[in-house]
Amino acid sequence: MGKDINCDMGESFGRYKLGLDEEVIKLISSANVGCGFHGGDPHVMRQTVDMAKQHGVAVGAHPGLPDLLGFGRREMKVSPEEVKDYFIYQIGALKAFVEVAGMKLQHVKMHGALIAMALANEELALAMCEAVRDISPDLIWVTFSGIRTVEIARSIGLKVIQEFYADRAYHADKTLVSRKLPGAVLKDPEQISARIKQLIDTGTVTTLDGQTLELKYDSICVHGDTPGALDIIRTIRGIMAEHRIAIKPMAELI
Amino acid sequence: MGKDINCDMGESFGRYKLGLDEEVIKLISSANVGCGFHGGDPHVMRQTVDMAKQHGVAVGAHPGLPDLLGFGRREMKVSPEEVKDYFIYQIGALKAFVEVAGMKLQHVKMHGALIAMALANEELALAMCEAVRDISPDLIWVTFSGIRTVEIARSIGLKVIQEFYADRAYHADKTLVSRKLPGAVLKDPEQISARIKQLIDTGTVTTLDGQTLELKYDSICVHGDTPGALDIIRTIRGIMAEHRIAIKPMAELI
């Protein structure tokens, strides 16, 4: 038995550095790599892919909205056709770097505001999934556990990996609490540790308002741009080691 | 025996339309498609690829410098590594659209200021060629006849198609006269017609200063953004028909 740990990476841009990619890459099994629209640039993409290869980490695309200024976190009224084209462009660009490095692109994961947009508008969600399938039906669709986009992706033949967000609070409908609200982002390693243990032992998470939620998951999503990020990831790895859960790229879990 | 006719296409951007792509596509055999850095956007790329497929036109990538404001026509001091990464990114993005359409990417052709930069700096030229080969050694490197980049591309194993510019004046060293100089761009269909006939009959072109230059070529490059463009291309097709030269995508000429 095994689980994957995924993290957003490669979101630096030119002179601007984001996250602790060089450290985080050693601790995860799947990297979601920025593709240049919300973050990342061609140089950063190549470096990130090379780094992933060196550490045996599988690479996925992390496409975003064309809004570098807003880091892809502001919803935009784009059409399904537009978002599909943005996905093909970004995934294609990253796929080239991955293949030039002698690897295979493993998965695709939406970035930022696209997640809320996909939850609110099934046509947009479908357009993104279709872009992934049209590029390659072998690509894995990664999204958080139990939500509607899981079914949409499956309905067109995509393999899906469901993920748990280690450091984000949940609503009862299995969506994440908005970053703008208090309590949305967890920073205390002990609290995160307790959540992970509960998840492994009981398959449940406690929501922000105290409800108990069953979650299926094969990957745990962590973030690398907060001060305590490395400690949090090491804590998660420790718990998984105690439970004899191997950490493996998601492609090996399907 | 046959020759290819290639033309830059898909350089519109968002609300901004450039060229007569819908008409030109019917008259050529290979399209050099903008990849979003100097011109083109994901939506335009998909539409252009679909249009090419519909008309049996082969598709190549036309990567440029990251300078939409200057349409990729202003030299920038980029490093070989940077330009290599820009090529992988852009070619990868277009390749995805081409493959989603069920086609195969045929060739790569430098845009704008990259040409002069490649002529002046062999390291840059090599970096671009390596990007193409790393993505796929089946991709054809297209460049104008008899210049140094032909040899550089061949030296790393790329197949090369040499091209003749129907509407641009030549220097004796086989480079093109800068657009900024008088007489650089030919617009008179009769003059262009006479040049094409001379090229087919004698394998030579007359330079701006009256010298006779031998040129090897398998493709004729035309431009679609000038008023008389369609007439010029039709004239060229007429001459080729008279000489019983079939018009074929460059991949069929290698």
Added chain:
Amino acid sequence: MGKDINCDMGESFGRYKLGLDEEVIKLISSANVGCGFHGGDPHVMRQTVDMAKQHGVAVGAHPGLPDLLGFGRREMKVSPEEVKDYFIYQIGALKAFVEVAGMKLQHVKMHGALIAMALANEELALAMCEAVRDISPDLIWVTFSGIRTVEIARSIGLKVIQEFYADRAYHADKTLVSRKLPGAVLKDPEQISARIKQLIDTGTVTTLDGQTLELKYDSICVHGDTPGALDIIRTIRGIMAEHRIAIKPMAELI
């Protein structure tokens, strides 16, 4: 008595040309000049301002969302503070060109999706108006007749010019019919002519669904990027000449 004719201008970008600015500028009294976010660039801005000066046309800023790819026509979830900063930036940039040309910036008019966003969200509308007032309380706020943004602008001390859209269909709440709906954009000079006459004679416009709407206006907004644009503007000027209405920049009408 007089009226103003305003038109969006200076929305070309680099190699991309939009509209018939060189012709339209001769026929209007106020130009709304793009400021580089949705369209326009520094070079285009200077040229447009110089052209306006040469033809005695007053200049206003036409700020948009930071979305060149979508021409500022796609709503984005920006905060009031963000939109205020975008306005100050863009208006400031254009103001510099206007003052370098020895003129005075006359007005500000929202572009594209900002209009719907301002109608739906009073905080956003207020933020835009505040940006204008903070730069100079002498700047005129231009917006279409009878809507909420008129009052918001006045509430913080801005002078307001209300405009009538010559070529756009109206809803009964005085908003414009979306470009995506049939009948939204009028192209028939006779139909436009009849509307203008009705407006001048009775102060009313007939909505898309046949209702009669009273409209106050001091400026007529025309568009320069449609094939028949020049004829339409000439028609409007003809009607105004017949009615002995002088065409004057809006600053002279307050």
Added chain:
Amino acid sequence: MGKDINCDMGESFGRYKLGLDEEVIKLISSANVGCGFHGGDPHVMRQTVDMAKQHGVAVGAHPGLPDLLGFGRREMKVSPEEVKDYFIYQIGALKAFVEVAGMKLQHVKMHGALIAMALANEELALAMCEAVRDISPDLIWVTFSGIRTVEIARSIGLKVIQEFYADRAYHADKTLVSRKLPGAVLKDPEQISARIKQLIDTGTVTTLDGQTLELKYDSICVHGDTPGALDIIRTIRGIMAEHRIAIKPMAELI
């Protein structure tokens, strides 16, 4: 008697943070604020201006090339007219924020590759100076001591402040050693301290190759994006306090 300390600031962009602006601002007298082309965005500009106001620091514009990806550090073949328009645009945008904050824009200082371009091409240098003068002849042109751009600025009537780079090695022609060469950037506070003392005591600096160079200066340029930056600036302030040299914005030194 007094001297100014100037530092580049406001070069963060969206989610990307650069430098220790909040700390540095307390230690300097003039801030060179990014204007959105190479770094900085409208939000960052407003925040930086507000911070400068709060700490009594004078504000200048720090315009760069339109190359966010290269942070304005890559030379581009732009025309004098283009660079002039880029300056008017960027200076105008920042000037609006400064005036909205109730302050007056103090100076303009070239960013990145523009410096080398201005040194190599007098037409470009003149175009930049003209942009500044056309916006306001009260603006101060800041550039490093003893070079040709000092004379060019003066020749068209601009006031000039010459600056000394505390942490950069010099050539004998008074230009800076390129960042790409070893020894170009000084990081050792003791070494920087010794240089500043030598400059104050003797009016000279020792070049990378050991020559002694006389330099006139009224401002010392420091950088805020290196780890030891704050210590270096504090050291400089300490030396100036010992020598009873008041630290004042450059406008007070002319």
